[in-house]
Amino acid sequence: MSEPVAKPKSSAALVQSRRNALRSYLGAYGFMAPAGVLVIIFFLIPVAIVLYLSVTNLASSNFTSDLAKMEFIGLKNYQTLLNDQFARKIFFNTIFYVLVTLSLFNVSLALIVSLLTTHIDRSAGFVFRALWILPRITSPVVYILIWKRMMAEAPFGILNQFNEFLGQPTYNYVATNPWVFVVVVNGFIGVSFGMIIFTSAIESIPKDLLNASLVDGSSRMQRIRYVILPLIRWPLLFVVTYQTLSLLTSFVEIQLLTDGGPGLYRTEVWSLTAYHRALSNYFGNAQWGYGSAFAVLLVMIGVVLAVIYMRVFRFDELVAEPRVEAL
Amino acid sequence: MEIRIDNLTKKFGDVVGVEDLTLHIEDGEFVAFLGPSGCGKTTTLLTLAGIYKPTDGLIRFGDRVVNTVQPKDRNIGMVFQSYALYPHMTIFQNIAYPLKLKKAPKNVQNEQVRQVANVMGIGELLDRRPGQLSGGQQQRVALGRALVKEPDVLLFDEPLSNLDARLRLTMRGEIKHLQKNLGITSIYVTHDQVEAMTMADRIAVMNGGHLQAFDAPDELYDRPKTRFVAGFVGNPPMNFLDVEVSPANGQFLAQADSIELPLGVERGEASAGHRGTVVMGIRPEDIQIVDEGDVRGEIFVVEPLGREDLIDVRIGPHSFILLADTEKQHRAGELVSLNFDMTQAQFFDPQTERSLLWHQ
Ligand SMILES: Nc1ncnc2c1ncn2[C@@H]1O[C@H](COP(=O)(O)OP(=O)(O)O)[C@@H](O)[C@H]1O
Ligand SMILES: [Mg+2]
Numbered sequence: 001m002s003e004p005v006a007k008p009k010s011s012a013a014l015v016q017s018r019r020n021a022l023r024s025y026l027g028a029y030g031f032m033a034p035a036g037v038l039v040i041i042f043f044l045i046p047v048a049i050v051l052y053l054s055v056t057n058l059a060s061s062n063f064t065s066d067l068a069k070m071e072f073i074g075l076k077n078y079q080t081l082l083n084d085q086f087a088r089k090i091f092f093n094t095i096f097y098v099l100v101t102l103s104l105f106n107v108s109l110a111l112i113v114s115l116l117t118t119h120i121d122r123s124a125g126f127v128f129r130a131l132w133i134l135p136r137i138t139s140p141v142v143y144i145l146i147w148k149r150m151m152a153e154a155p156f157g158i159l160n161q162f163n164e165f166l167g168q169p170t171y172n173y174v175a176t177n178p179w180v181f182v183v184v185v186n187g188f189i190g191v192s193f194g195m196i197i198f199t200s201a202i203e204s205i206p207k208d209l210l211n212a213s214l215v216d217g218s219s220r221m222q223r224i225r226y227v228i229l230p231l232i233r234w235p236l237l238f239v240v241t242y243q244t245l246s247l248l249t250s251f252v253e254i255q256l257l258t259d260g261g262p263g264l265y266r267t268e269v270w271s272l273t274a275y276h277r278a279l280s281n282y283f284g285n286a287q288w289g290y291g292s293a294f295a296v297l298l299v300m301i302g303v304v305l306a307v308i309y310m311r312v313f314r315f316d317e318l319v320a321e322p323r324v325e326a327l
Numbered sequence: 328m329e330i331r332i333d334n335l336t337k338k339f340g341d342v343v344g345v346e347d348l349t350l351h352i353e354d355g356e357f358v359a360f361l362g363p364s365g366c367g368k369t370t371t372l373l374t375l376a377g378i379y380k381p382t383d384g385l386i387r388f389g390d391r392v393v394n395t396v397q398p399k400d401r402n403i404g405m406v407f408q409s410y411a412l413y414p415h416m417t418i419f420q421n422i423a424y425p426l427k428l429k430k431a432p433k434n435v436q437n438e439q440v441r442q443v444a445n446v447m448g449i450g451e452l453l454d455r456r457p458g459q460l461s462g463g464q465q466q467r468v469a470l471g472r473a474l475v476k477e478p479d480v481l482l483f484d485e486p487l488s489n490l491d492a493r494l495r496l497t498m499r500g501e502i503k504h505l506q507k508n509l510g511i512t513s514i515y516v517t518h519d520q521v522e523a524m525t526m527a528d529r530i531a532v533m534n535g536g537h538l539q540a541f542d543a544p545d546e547l548y549d550r551p552k553t554r555f556v557a558g559f560v561g562n563p564p565m566n567f568l569d570v571e572v573s574p575a576n577g578q579f580l581a582q583a584d585s586i587e588l589p590l591g592v593e594r595g596e597a598s599a600g601h602r603g604t605v606v607m608g609i610r611p612e613d614i615q616i617v618d619e620g621d622v623r624g625e626i627f628v629v630e631p632l633g634r635e636d637l638i639d640v641r642i643g644p645h646s647f648i649l650l651a652d653t654e655k656q657h658r659a660g661e662l663v664s665l666n667f668d669m670t671q672a673q674f675f676d677p678q679t680e681r682s683l684l685w686h687q
Contacts, residue, residue, distance in 0.1 A: 206409060208408075209411050211373065211411070214377070214398040215376050215378070215398050215403055215405040216399075216424050216425040216428060216472065216476075217476065219397070219399060226413075230415040231414070231415060
């Protein structure tokens, strides 16, 4: 029996193993390349362009065919922004909108819908969930038009026609309670994302575990509290994180519903402002540079929030290598 | 706690889980549900636990009809094949969970959990999480969790199927020992007939959602009431052969092609009354390889099992499994003479598959 001694590698073998290492290295990047290209084209490059625009004075009022006339003005746009008398209001509008919609609809109602529909007959649960997906898959324009038709003032709105028919006073719903409608209309869209994630998380809890809890003496409510909720902790935190960021950047529905009004900036949110300033100014002047400054701040807030969430919720634990099963 | 199940049926839409099951289990008894996969054992158990509502029939715990009683109000403990430990709780929290739900005071919880954990030999594991335990340890925790609430009834659903053979043997003994000590009425579901035979006071054999037999282990083995029971209980399984039984000079003869086996009066009369063929069953240990026997055949295959050889002997188109001493060193192709112990032979009606010897 010879001793197992590590043989010195021949130079040919060395070249071979280097080649293998290179190949697997290239393989890894090859697989990541499509996603990488998408990130570069649709995220990094636009961010770079917007970053650049935000330090220029580019606007339709000074726009010529000679873009070189665009002037570098440093942080002046940011200065203007901080001194903007409405920036503060819009900032708090945004926080209000994101917090309320997220907590009431995107998380709570999503959780309630998925808990309810997983505790009833399977096919009935499926039907209810399908209904909740409708707002998401309907085109925003159509979806908002439906709401506007329902809620429009007398004599156009369907609800108000009912009111008139019943001899009740009529209301200008959206104008009197714009925030209620902004939150509800967006909330109905937002429910489906969390609902799908929570439902699949609940359904992937082993049946034995759920049965064991009942046999151990829990009611169905106690089972939700002590077993189901702790077991879907990661999906919950993920939905909170993801939906915060997507609410921060969403504005199409608000634009279509109230366009930030009624009145001055009553329901205007940050991302909508960026759009208004850059592309659809009331006064016909598209301030591309100034709007970009809004957008840049939004991206920064989003990145900071994402990092905070990842720290607080310890997402690194979620993706950590599983400990060796001691079975 | 005495359990009486009367005409229990549980259907899932059109799928029959279990049908028309009647079973009376005595207080303190250890009953096994034995049957192949999909025969309705788990369904029956979960219906007893209150997870499923019966489609039809009555379940009584003592004098109380529990058909619509919630699981939490049945005071049962259950052990699952998958252990079903809560992965987000420590072992202590797992075992304490039933007590917490009962709102037992903290110090009582503490004391009872430790006591049960010591009995189960998992006292040092209380701070760990289920994922950090071996399968055997997890099963002990599951058993501890079922016992801690001092249940009236213990339900086991194939609790040892995921363990390795040696551990299975140890746990088998421990569970039986615990059950006898505590005297808790227990139902133990298994598809492993050795487990059922060694542990249970009585075995309910099920097939296709129907109860086939409910008897003590040796009764099932020696006097199987249906062909299914005869074939399912016993390892290696019973040999079956279609034979014609006819009287012959004061005795009887069981015949199939060239095979002719003399049969005693008692068994002969019971099976000969039947027109045409009947199904004869004979266990491997009741067939011997001898120098001078009833019939001759050829060894087709020899499978060494260690202690003995499992031998497949072909006689014409028929095949018989039997056991032989390894020292005899039988080889495939060898011509042998067989002796059938016909006093142990079983006979079944080919249509109803019921025993012709042991009427219900
Ligand atoms: N929840 C259920 N829904 C529909 N069919 C079921 C359900 N549970 C069990 N069954 C069916 O009932 C029969 C018995 O199943 P089960 O009691 O799990 O068998 P066993 O535990 O003996 O292997 C099987 O045909 C199975 O497919
Ligand atoms: Mg089963």
